[in-house]
Amino acid sequence: QNGMKKIMKVLIGTAIVACLAALIAARMLAPKEELETRELPIVSTGKLERGSIETTVSLMGKVAPSDTYFVLPKAAGELREVYVKNGDIVKAGDKIAAIDNQKQIDAAAFSLEQASAQEKNAQDTANRMASLRQSGDISEQDYESARTAAEAASAAVKSARLNYDTQAEFSTVTAPASGTVQNSTMSRNALVSQSTQLCSIAASGGKIAKFNVTEDLLGKLSLGQSISLEKEGQSYSGKITEIGSAASPETGLFPVKAALENAELLPDGASCKISLVSERAEDAELIPLDA
Numbered sequence: 001q002n003g004m005k006k007i008m009k010v011l012i013g014t015a016i017v018a019c020l021a022a023l024i025a026a027r028m029l030a031p032k033e034e035l036e037t038r039e040l041p042i043v044s045t046g047k048l049e050r051g052s053i054e055t056t057v058s059l060m061g062k063v064a065p066s067d068t069y070f071v072l073p074k075a076a077g078e079l080r081e082v083y084v085k086n087g088d089i090v091k092a093g094d095k096i097a098a099i100d101n102q103k104q105i106d107a108a109a110f111s112l113e114q115a116s117a118q119e120k121n122a123q124d125t126a127n128r129m130a131s132l133r134q135s136g137d138i139s140e141q142d143y144e145s146a147r148t149a150a151e152a153a154s155a156a157v158k159s160a161r162l163n164y165d166t167q168a169e170f171s172t173v174t175a176p177a178s179g180t181v182q183n184s185t186m187s188r189n190a191l192v193s194q195s196t197q198l199c200s201i202a203a204s205g206g207k208i209a210k211f212n213v214t215e216d217l218l219g220k221l222s223l224g225q226s227i228s229l230e231k232e233g234q235s236y237s238g239k240i241t242e243i244g245s246a247a248s249p250e251t252g253l254f255p256v257k258a259a260l261e262n263a264e265l266l267p268d269g270a271s272c273k274i275s276l277v278s279e280r281a282e283d284a285e286l287i288p289l290d291a
Helices: 002-029 102-135 140-170
Strands: 049-065 068-071 077-082 095-100 172-174 179-182 199-203 207-213 226-231 234-243 254-260 271-286
Touching (some): 049 199, 102 140, 207 234, 207 271
Antiparallel strands (some): 049 207, 049 271, 068 199, 077 095, 095 172, 179 199, 226 234, 226 271, 234 254
């Protein structure tokens, strides 16, 4: 029995040794794995430079004439004639419309007639008083009163004549400046008052850009600051001339205007892209893009 145990131990040991030998042989005979190699990136160095850094903001705006005049009648009445339409080019003093204010003219003429009659009576009285003063029949005070009344009557005539001339002049509405007629609402026989806007005139000459900014950007703008305007592939330069202090109730944005250079051919009301520098850092360290 003891012999059998020894034989079993020998067999088990032999089997273990055979297994280990087989594992080692398989390990040694297996093909070696190739290690993957990668090329390291090439790093170049560059020298830091110093300069300025700018942040540019782009906004939408509109082109407008540098000056716009709103035409209102100086007298109420009916439009008898309309001489212009939208798009017409006018010169300062050209006729815009004719207003039938004959009632006002007639009233002014009546006042002038009355004032003239009173002046004649006052002057006759003053002349008579002058003769009586020379003869000693009236006092100096009475003469001075008559003379003062005559002078007041003469002043009243001048005022009445000015009113008559003014009413006659008000019957014709003229252009306050040379330019292009816009926003006309005029039509014959329409009733207008002194607060009725008949049209506007875009003055000939320079152009401006109008745009709106947020409160945050508003604090970064300054008068005289440069802007760039782009329209249909063309670029125009300009400078800020007006910065609004009150926000629009509708948008909450603040209006800004900039005078444009050499932009006379841009159409009024055209939409455009406006670019400006909102922030700038001077003497900053600049890292080259290829570093």
